[in-house]
Amino acid sequence: MKYFHLSILIFGIFYITCVTGAGRVPLRCFDAPTQHYWNAGTSYNPIGQCVSLQCNSRGQRVQLSCPIISTEGCRKQPVNLRKPYPQCCPTCRK
Numbered sequence: 001m002k003y004f005h006l007s008i009l010i011f012g013i014f015y016i017t018c019v020t021g022a023g024r025v026p027l028r029c030f031d032a033p034t035q036h037y038w039n040a041g042t043s044y045n046p047i048g049q050c051v052s053l054q055c056n057s058r059g060q061r062v063q064l065s066c067p068i069i070s071t072e073g074c075r076k077q078p079v080n081l082r083k084p085y086p087q088c089c090p091t092c093r094k
Contacts, residue, residue, distance in 0.1 A: 027059030
């Protein structure tokens, strides 16, 4: 009987911590060059870079950057790092 109660207690602890997610550490992402952490489900725009770093629900980092633009028939305007992504991306002016 003693072992039965012990096994019920162990199962209860397992259920509370593993199945319900209690005690789970929130997922975070890390950007090594800037030494910056941010939470899953949010994004981070590093200063001086024209990118948006997103942290997905699995704690994986996804990087969005400017699209490649064709300069045929226009003048490419430079990246403006004073603006946030995607407004900082180069544009094409005819």
